[in-house]
Amino acid sequence: MKILRRQLCTLAALGTLTALSLGPIRALAADAPPPAAKVLRYAFQVAETGFDPAQLSDIYSRTITAHIFEALYQYDHLARPVRLKPLTAAAMPEVSEDFRTWTIKLKPGIFFADDPAFGGKKRELVAEDYVYSFKRFADPAFKSPAWATMEDAGILGLKALREQALKSKQAFDYDSPIEGLRALDRHTLQIRVQQGRPHLLQALLTGSDLYGAVAREVIEAYPGKSMEHPVGTGPFVLKEWRRSSRMVLERNPSYRERFYDAEPAADDAEGQALLARFKGRRLPMLDRVEISVIEEAQPRWLSFLNGEKDYLERVPAEFISQALPNGQLAPGLARRGIQAQRIVGPESTMTVFNMEDPVVGGYTAEKVALRRAIGLAIDVDREIRLVRRGQAIPAQSPVVPHTTGYAPQFKSSMSDFDPARAKALLELYGYVDRDGDGWRELPDGSPLTLTRHTQPESASRQLDEILQKNLKAVGLRIEFKTAKWPENLKSVRGGKFQIWGVASSADKPDAQAALQRLYGPATGGQNLSRFKLPAFDRLYERMQTLPDGPERLALIEEAKRIAAVYLPYRNHVHRLITDVNQPWLIGYRRALFWQDWWQYVDVDPTLKAQP
Structure with missing residues (x-):
């Protein structure tokens, strides 16, 4: 882990792993045929819900x-x-x-x-x-x-x-x-x-x-x-939608004149090169974007390797050693002109507990003890090694990298793996095995079976297996309820769940967005856990009125401590994200807090046509 942390420090500045190929500028002869359409093709790993x-x-x-x-x-x-x-x-x-x-x-x-x-x-x-x-x-x-x-x-x-x-x-x-x-x-x-x-x-x-x-x-x-008929002023329009399968967008023919411009830092060589290459180009540069939904990692990876996809967002962890052995782009991929970019994502994965559930929810000492025992039983280092293939760092709080209040040196009990302490907590608050079957019961002697919502793809199955082994080691039985991700999200929003695993990405550099997950009035929205604590709500509301500075940072630190004590979420990791793109996709740079980037990239069909 020390080696990984040192590696991540070098990645914090969002450096790319390969030099960005800007490609030659080609002039079209006056009598040349119309240029081929510029099409971006890639895949989502999870289905959409609507627009x-x-x-x-x-x-x-x-x-x-x-x-x-x-x-x-x-x-x-x-x-x-x-x-x-x-x-x-x-x-x-x-x-x-x-x-x-x-x-x-x-x-x-x-x-x-x-x-x-x-x-x-x-x-x-x-x-x-x-x-x-x-x-x-x-x-x-x-x-x-x-x-x-x-x-x-x-x-x-x-x-x-x-x-x-x-x-x-x-x-x-x-x-x-x-x-x-x-x-x-x-x-x-x-x-x-x-x-x-x-x-x-x-x-x-x-x-x-x-x-x-x-x-x-x-x-x-x-x-x-x-949800199915979006009309806006943006650079693309929806042309085709097959739910959970395929989305096609095309350049908005009536989009206004808008031109590529930006202000990268003076010492940002990659950013300056992109600006020099594209400055003044009319946006968007693409004609069409085709997105498929491929939930399983292997076909998503193979579709990129076979050139069927121009871009792969998040190289699946099980293939990271093939793509970037020892942290460097594989020679075979480099020879093909494939490029890679890697960052520590402004995101967190987490286990969500339903605070209204009669078993894992609640604010009394024994309910808090159960959630904390579950948290202590979870071996995040094992998850990072076996499932994520080293492509993550442990999370210490809900606050994510690249946002205000994130401090790499901050340490809390959130990341502790301590089965002995988990067992002691369970014993202390009456979660014991009374009938000798190896499983603990609730303090009142009734059966205790945890239920976790999950998804039917391989990554979720691997995470479920680790969690099941972790909890079995401390005498807790867990079962899994499998459904597609959008269905699980709907159930969780409605409070019809006990435990779920989910990831969250920041959409702004302010840490308060992540802390909204614990804000009572956000229940049913961002507050998936349905956590309601007046003391936290008052802290959150005070935070809203303050500009960035020491006083606001102190409130963020206090919010982190409350999150670790009550544990409505057990944050697991901040993922290391590696994106790869084909040589004909030009100008890609990983976004931090925003989702719109298609208009800033170009596709060179002549490069794609080369053997």
């Missing part, structure tokens, strides 16, 4: 929506450390000194993709579209997973409008004006919040996957079909 931003949380669906819709602001795709800049906004927001009033000017002349809902007319993006789009998160009909984030913002009048719909059991009143969301004129949006929100720019105004503008006419033209 309505207000109803999403999974990263796979959000990868699609990030390229269809557009938020007010975006991350500079080459800047490290990250930097925000306008997307549909004309400039950075005007913010009052108390961080309670945010005024944003929109760029005129931005249009939605053509759709019959617009009656054959060009439909311009206006400030009222963001008012409508933000209100949709409050509409109880959508049960938006992101409502908690919108509620956190404290937009004046929005929560009351939601509560009115809930109380009256009537349709949400989108036409009712509220003080906190106003279109001052056609291209000026004003947001007013109850308390100062220094991080509102990251929280709500950036992230096209969730906070891109939708058009009211489209939502109303296709009632009940918003």
